[in-house]
Amino acid sequence: MSQSTLTIKNLHVSIDGKEILKGVNLEIKGGEFHAIMGPNGTGKSTLSSAIMGHPKYEVTEGSITFDGEDVLEMEVDERARAGLFLAMQYPSEITGVTNAEFLRSAVNARREEGDEISLMKFIRKMDANMDVLEMDQDMAQRYLNEGFSGGEKKRNEILQLMTIQPKIAILDEIDSGLDIDALKVVSKGINNMRGEDFGCLMITHYQRLLNYITPDYVHVMMQGKIVKSGGAELAERLEAEGYDWIKQELGIEDETVQ
Amino acid sequence: MTETKWSVDESAIRDFSAANNEPEWLLSLRLDAFNKAADLPLPKPDKTKIDKWNFTEFGAHTVKSAAYTELTQLPQSAQAVIGEETASQNIYIQRNNTPSILNVSDELKEAGVIFTDFSTAAREHSDVFQKFFMQQVVKADEHQLTALHAALVNGGVFLYVPKNVEIKEPIQAVFIHDDAQAALFNHVVVAADANSKVTYVENYISTVKTEQGVANIITEVIAGDNAQVSYGAVDTLAENVTTYVNRRGITSPNARIDWSLGIMNDGNTVSENVTNLIGDGSFADTKMVVVGRGKQSLNFTTKVVHFGKHTEGYILKHGVMKDEAKSIFNGIGKIEHGASKSNAEQESRVLMLSEKARGDANPILLIDEDDVTAGHAASVGRVDPLQLYYLMSRGITKQEAERLVIHGFLAPVVNNLPIENVKKQLTGVIERKVRQ
Numbered sequence: 001m002s003q004s005t006l007t008i009k010n011l012h013v014s015i016d017g018k019e020i021l022k023g024v025n026l027e028i029k030g031g032e033f034h035a036i037m038g039p040n041g042t043g044k045s046t047l048s049s050a051i052m053g054h055p056k057y058e059v060t061e062g063s064i065t066f067d068g069e070d071v072l073e074m075e076v077d078e079r080a081r082a083g084l085f086l087a088m089q090y091p092s093e094i095t096g097v098t099n100a101e102f103l104r105s106a107v108n109a110r111r112e113e114g115d116e117i118s119l120m121k122f123i124r125k126m127d128a129n130m131d132v133l134e135m136d137q138d139m140a141q142r143y144l145n146e147g148f149s150g151g152e153k154k155r156n157e158i159l160q161l162m163t164i165q166p167k168i169a170i171l172d173e174i175d176s177g178l179d180i181d182a183l184k185v186v187s188k189g190i191n192n193m194r195g196e197d198f199g200c201l202m203i204t205h206y207q208r209l210l211n212y213i214t215p216d217y218v219h220v221m222m223q224g225k226i227v228k229s230g231g232a233e234l235a236e237r238l239e240a241e242g243y244d245w246i247k248q249e250l251g252i253e254d255e256t257v258q
Numbered sequence: 259m260t261e262t263k264w265s266v267d268e269s270a271i272r273d274f275s276a277a278n279n280e281p282e283w284l285l286s287l288r289l290d291a292f293n294k295a296a297d298l299p300l301p302k303p304d305k306t307k308i309d310k311w312n313f314t315e316f317g318a319h320t321v322k323s324a325a326y327t328e329l330t331q332l333p334q335s336a337q338a339v340i341g342e343e344t345a346s347q348n349i350y351i352q353r354n355n356t357p358s359i360l361n362v363s364d365e366l367k368e369a370g371v372i373f374t375d376f377s378t379a380a381r382e383h384s385d386v387f388q389k390f391f392m393q394q395v396v397k398a399d400e401h402q403l404t405a406l407h408a409a410l411v412n413g414g415v416f417l418y419v420p421k422n423v424e425i426k427e428p429i430q431a432v433f434i435h436d437d438a439q440a441a442l443f444n445h446v447v448v449a450a451d452a453n454s455k456v457t458y459v460e461n462y463i464s465t466v467k468t469e470q471g472v473a474n475i476i477t478e479v480i481a482g483d484n485a486q487v488s489y490g491a492v493d494t495l496a497e498n499v500t501t502y503v504n505r506r507g508i509t510s511p512n513a514r515i516d517w518s519l520g521i522m523n524d525g526n527t528v529s530e531n532v533t534n535l536i537g538d539g540s541f542a543d544t545k546m547v548v549v550g551r552g553k554q555s556l557n558f559t560t561k562v563v564h565f566g567k568h569t570e571g572y573i574l575k576h577g578v579m580k581d582e583a584k585s586i587f588n589g590i591g592k593i594e595h596g597a598s599k600s601n602a603e604q605e606s607r608v609l610m611l612s613e614k615a616r617g618d619a620n621p622i623l624l625i626d627e628d629d630v631t632a633g634h635a636a637s638v639g640r641v642d643p644l645q646l647y648y649l650m651s652r653g654i655t656k657q658e659a660e661r662l663v664i665h666g667f668l669a670p671v672v673n674n675l676p677i678e679n680v681k682k683q684l685t686g687v688i689e690r691k692v693r694q
Contacts, residue, residue, distance in 0.1 A: 055643050081653040
């Protein structure tokens with residue numbers, strides 16, 4: 001596998017006719033860990049949903065390409081099979097479909113018909129990943145996300161990440177609602193993915209996550225744009241000083257996108 | 259009603275009855291019903307208009323088909339439904355209107371069990387069959403379709419289990435429809451005498467396309483004192499076959515009837531499933547799954563009527579509607595005056611997969627007694643687009659995502675079906691119906 005590149009240029013995105021993203025530029029390559037930080041309601045989650053193809057978000061301008069291919073032309077499942085992954089903030093619950101059944105379908109969706117992963121091999125793979133995430137084995141047979149606690153849902157998102165092995169993953173507030181022990185476990189799972197073939201974009205409010213997963217690049221998003229980029233030290237300064245200094249530096253009035 | 263066109267006349271009924279050496283009582287029951295049929299009204303399933311449906315015009319009353327002699331001659335789809343437990347044991351195969359294979363183990367014969375085709379039952383077990391056939395459970399003159407059925411019945415089976423006989427392996431009947439001219443007027447009687455126990459599974463399989471077909475099917479289950487009947491059915495009749503199917507049971511004290519019904523026909527269907535809990539302490543459980551597609555119109559009434567004290571009735575139905583399929587799910591729990599300490603519970607859920615699919619769930623509780631418990635739950639909804647988005651975001655195709663959601667939706671019923679063979683079959687049938 002070679003390094004992948006996800007390129008976002010001048011991206012404008014609306015929901016219900018209201019523009020949320022107003023020209024985002026970002027490039028993520030295999031091997032790189034990026035973090036996007038910023039106050040509530042500035043469009044961070046909108047960016048992740050637009051990349052994955054959430055049905056409610058409309059791209060009105062700009063482009064997203066993945067290894068030169070036009071992502072915006074692809075269906076959601078094609079984006080996923082091309083190598084994109086989104087760990088969702090609010091994963092859906094699906095009654096009657098076991099976690100294992102779902103995950104096996106996801107793995108087999110990437111394989112040719114007739115070349116499906118054997119049940120034993122799949123179970124071994126899933127079990128090993130569940131061990132890393134300190135998940136109870138019976139989670140495999142529970143219905144997908146149904147009745148899962150907030151922390152269990154987050155672990156389950158990372159279990160999918162580890163099992164599917166995408167090229168570029170976006171983690172939308174994977175740290176929210178996790179206690180410190182759970183955060184450590186989830187971070188361990190994500191760090192396990194590190195390598196030249198894996199790029200990652202973490203969306204978070206808090207610097208706390210970045211103590212466990214060190215980013216190469218940190219971006220600050222405000223009013224639907226990336227307004228500042230830097231290294232890991234930028235996150236530390238934001239944690240210490242908040243966002244006001246950036247607003248002052250850039251002359252941004254204190255208003256957020258709804 | 260004078261405009262009704264009948265595809266048969268009285269002399270055809272006489273000829274058919276004579277050709278099968280039927281006893282006199284059966285011929286007179288047929289003729290009596292036939293004479294009444296024209297003046298009786300159609301049944302009135304709630305919220306579905308059926309007066310334009312074709313229940314009366316079909317190619318021929320009876321078609322002669324070459325009988326199968328070996329199970330291996332059956333079409334693949336029929337071989338696939340035969341459970342491992344029944345394969346060589348106790349099975350009846352009917353090809354259109356022609357009885358084909360009948361296997362009954364020596365063990366059952368020695369125990370006095372009767373399992374045979376309709377004509378043979380009428381001929382060779384006339385006295386016992388007459389007691390049950392359209393006497394206690396379903397009457398010929400209820401409406402036009404029961405009368406037509408009584409007049410024209412041309413197939414089916416009779417299963418009688420004597421007192422204290424417990425049959426472990428399921429007994430199976432497979433009705434194969436492979437002649438476009440054939441009309442199915444099948445009658446099934448399952449009579450379980452006191453303290454007996456039996457599982458019966460039936461399949462309706464069309465392997466032929468037809469322009470205009472009719473299936474008018476009636477089942478009567480009679481569960482004696484403390485008897486247990488588990489009744490499974492998987493119906494897969496073809497498009498353009500108009501089906502009226504009435505499966506009804508009555509219970510003596512402490513008897514139990516479990517229904518496991520998979521109604522997967524591709525044509526318009528009215529299904530009526532009623533259990534009359536007559537005896538004190540008797541019990542009924544109905545589990546039903548349905549998948550509708552194309553332009554089908556479907557009406558399902560599931561009803562449990564409590565007459566005896568301490569009776570319990572449970573209804574659980576889940577249906578998936580695709581394309582432009584329309585369905586009405588009526589669930590009725592009726593507790594008669596005097597049926598104290600009874601419990602009536604029901605749950606109906608419909609999932610619609612497309613904009614044009616329609617579903618309607620009507621839970622009805624009719625209670626004439628104070629000292630009872632009852633409950634119902636019903637829902638009708640569309641597939642959540644966010645569920646599909648979530649599944650697809652893992653690389654799963656839209657089609658596969660829908661398949662998973664549908665399986666998930668039906669799983670609470672399918673996974674709890676008491677008959678293993680029916681569970682397995684339905685999983686396969688649902689798969690096929692959903693994929694196309």
